[in-house]
C-alpha cells in the first residue's frame with residue numbers, strides 16, 4: 774500500500790514549490806507525502822470515502838504553482854483511479870482488507886471484512902445487488 778502513496782508522491786514531488794528555506798521545503802514535502810499516505814489509507818479502509826481525488830487535491834494544491842495545479846489534479850485522478858480499481862479487484866494483492874460497506878440496523882458501519890470484488894461481507898452479500906440497482910448499474 775505504501776508503494777502507491779510513494780509513487781504518487783514521487784510523481785508530484787518535483788513540482789512542489791521551493792521557498793529557498795530548506796526546513797520549510799522539507800516540511801512542505803512532508804505535508805504532501807502525509808496527505809498522499811492518508812488518502813491511500815482511507816481509500817483502502819473506508820468504503821464510503823467519497824471523492825478522495827478532491828479531498829487530496831484540496832489538501833495539497835497550495836503547495837504547487839497555480840499553473841501546475843491542473844496537472845496535479847490529473848496525476849491525482851490517474852493514480853487514485855488505478856488504486857481504487859485495485860482495491861476493488863484484488864485487495865489482498867496490495868495488502869488491503871476492505872471493510873464491509875453495509876450498515877447495521879442501528880446505522881453503524883458493519884465491521885466485518887468484505888468479500889474481494891463485492892464490497893460486502895458474507896452476511897450482507899445481498900446488499901451488493903441493492904446498491905447496484907440504486908445507482909443504476
Ligand SMILES: [Zn+2]
Nearest residue numbers: 873883894897
Ligand atoms: Zn457486513
